[in-house]
Amino acid sequence: MVLKMVNILKKNLLPFFSKEETEINNSILDLVDTICQEQIDPFAREMDSIGAKIIDGKVKLPPKMYDIIDTFRKNDLFGLTVPEQFGGSGLTSTLFNAVLERIARSDASSTVPLSLQGALIDYILYYGSTELQEKYLPAMASGESLGGFLYTEPQSGSDLGSVKTKAVKDGDNYIINGSKIFISNAGVSNVFTLLASTDSSKGSNGLTAFILDTRDQPGFKVNRLEKKLGLNASPTGQITMDDVVIPAENRLGQEGKGLGIILFGLSLARITVGSGAVGVADAAYRKAIKYVSERKQFGQRIIDFQGTQWKIADMATKIETARSYYLYASRLKDLKKKFFEEASIAKLYGSEIAQEVCYEAIQMHGGYGFIKDYDVERYYRDVRINTIFDGTSEIQKLIIFRDEAQKFTN
Helix, strand or coil, rough: CCHHHHHHHHHHHHHHHCCHHHHHHHHHHHHHHHHHHHHHHHHHHHHHHHHCCCECEEECCCCHHHHHHHHHHCCCCCCCCCCHCCCCCCHHHHHHHHHHHHHHHHCCCHHHHHHHHHHHHHHHHHHHHHHHHHHHHHHHHHCCCCCCEEECCCCCCCCCHHCCCEEEEEEEEEEEEEEEEECCCCCCCCCEEEEEEECHHHHHHHEEEEEECCCCCCCCEEECCCCCCCCCCCCCEEEEEEEEEEEEEECCCCCCCCCHHHHHHHHHHHHHHHHHHHHHHHHHHHHHHHHHHCECCCEEEEHHHHHHHHHHHHHHHHHHHHHHHHHHHHHHHCCCCHHHHHHHHHHHHHHHHHHHHHHHHHHHHHHHHCCCCHHHHHHHHHHHHHHHCCCCCCHHHHHHHHHHHHHHHC
16 A cells, blocks of 8 residues: 555655644644645545636636635644744645645645745745734634735746836835736735836836735726636636735835845745645556556556656655755755755756656556546646746746856856
8 A cells, every 4th residue: 555645745754843743744744634634635626627707707617616715714824934923834845745745745736825825924934024924824824814926917927027017106105017927816805015116217116016806806806817728727817907005014125126035935835836836646546556566568567667666766756855955955055044945946846857757647647647537647737837827947947047157166
């Protein structure tokens, strides 16, 4: 019998924590495992089929997704990394990313609101004033507020320095006008980090970062949802902002320093991409092993062919390596050590090997792997985006090269 994934995660976390911390980690992983088995696994395929839609001008998720988000709220998963003084659990990013891996194994779409929440919490903790932390973190810890990013525009994907959305100072507020595309959790999230231009004459040096609360903002509108290859139960939308108001106190850092702040935050988020990708890869790997252990061809089980055994060994090696590395990057972050290159490696390697593992899982299923009755088809579609969002694989390689080059030129 294949070892339960939650036990594998416990084993991988063990070297990083004390006995008391390990007991807390294990109890949370057991809780998440139960949630996944009872509330996500049985409905993942159905949620993918229903998808997110706009109905009567409002974003509608598959009904079960609302139940999952509510379960995350009731079990305090949104506030895992929020300090206790703001109503959270005050636990580590290392545990948080292990939780994301476990959830992604059941359904990648279900990780999106949780991973976005973790990233926005990090932004506020790193760059928000005490007043801003007190204003938003309690509601984020409870899940009353759900986080998101407002960065990408039609002309600015990897090139965030070319953002055109404008933020004009008006007394104690900024007035925002512009549009964003490919916004994850569009129509569900209500608090965002926003990158906008406060001085277009300075280019990327005129960009500023904000926390935007979209509640009671009639000028904030989701115009459409994209029809996607995967992550269908998670909405991805196009958004317009017409005279949207942000209090000046919601600015993150100084005017003109926004690009650096957002890029730093993306490094935080990249570890979650790596952990989520590993979860999907692990799911595909396990389905493949189960299938080839039962399916016979030419008078013997497929798993008894040496070629299949080698594939399994390669898949296991890639998954274990990617898992170890995202945990390593997470732990550096928890220890407040430099982790930017490590975050990019975790994302690059995790997202790339996840595609390879999912490809091989379909190959091992043969024609059945192409059929929607088999989950490996969904895993293959869901995992494809991981090499693109939060910085493409090519961007990660550039970041890694630059960090490596400094080691040899200093």
